[in-house]
């Protein structure tokens with residue numbers, strides 16, 4: 001499990017809201033709070049994020065948009081913190097509201113336990129055949145299924161029945177670090193993120209992006225890159241405890257990929273959550289279920305029908 005579990009409604013480059021931010025946040029709030037009640041665990045942690053402005057332009061855009069109705073609930077301009085470990089803030093800093101993080105391992109473990117207790121889950125590694133099954137109902141791996149959903153994250157871009165879709169997979173790495181005496185309670189973002197963990201003095205430091213390899217091997221350049229970015233903005237010793245690598249199921253147009261296989265109507269895909277699985281999943285899963293079960297139209301922006309011309313090429 002690599003994901004840092006954070007969500008952030010703001011795209012910093014031009015100070016825009018992320019795709020359908022208001023809807024995604026409402027769906028998250030509804031889903032994760034209900035899930036916490038059902039699963040008897042606390043994994044949903046709404047909070048704030050401290051953003052060090054990267055340029056005069058970023059600061060200008062931030063200040064221009066902050067009073068707008070669409071941005072007011074999310075943006076605040078604040079005084080740079082005075083703590084000695086922060087290097088200077090030449091362009092100032094802001095606070096993003098309605099951000100936060102999900103304890104992803106805890107959520108997944110609690111969900112897995114619940115589904116297993118209710119005999120709704122079997123776990124196995126699936127070897128995908130190159131040719132999709134074509135019977136109705138589908139006979140696949142010993143199951144008879146009316147509907148089969150491929151939700152294998154980035155693996156769906158490498159093998160299986162949907163490899164024709166234009167994934168643009170992005171490998172990423174994160175570090176778990178110990179910074180003894182660094183007293184930070186809020187996630188800090190300055191082109192990298194430093195997120196406080198529950199254990200005192202421990203933080204998650206991330207994340208890299210690279211497009212040339214799609215594997216889960218940790219690489220030394222990634223560790224060096226993250227430590228370099230840390231020391232550019234924070235003047236404090238930092239000891240690496242752990243390094244993890246994963247691959248984000250990103251897509252060329254940065255939108256999710258949901259829908260039905262072009263030839264086999266019982267085969268579906270739920271994928272393309274990119275770097276924002278925590279934020280996108282509750283909204284898109286509800287939307288997808290309504291489409292599959294009640295026939296509600298899929299949002300064309302996430303429907304794989306937009307890539308129909310790629311099939312068979």
Ligand SMILES: Cc1cc2nc3c(=O)[nH]c(=O)nc-3n(C[C@H](O)[C@H](O)[C@H](O)COP(=O)(O)OP(=O)(O)OC[C@H]3O[C@@H](n4cnc5c(N)ncnc54)[C@H](O)[C@@H]3O)c2cc1C
Nearest residue numbers: 003004005006125126152153172173246274275276277278
């Ligand atoms: C370094 C890094 C940091 C990230 N940080 C964040 C973050 O802070 N916030 C955020 O929202 N997102 C983050 N992400 C992105 C997040 O991890 C993805 O958006 C999310 O995991 C996508 O969910 P998914 O269910 O589609 O795929 P996955 O989470 O990859 O789940 C796919 C599942 O399918 C299983 N699987 C694959 N192949 C097979 C097979 N053949 N047989 C059986 N099972 C199989 C896998 O084991 C896995 O359990 C990060 C990603 C990386 C790499």
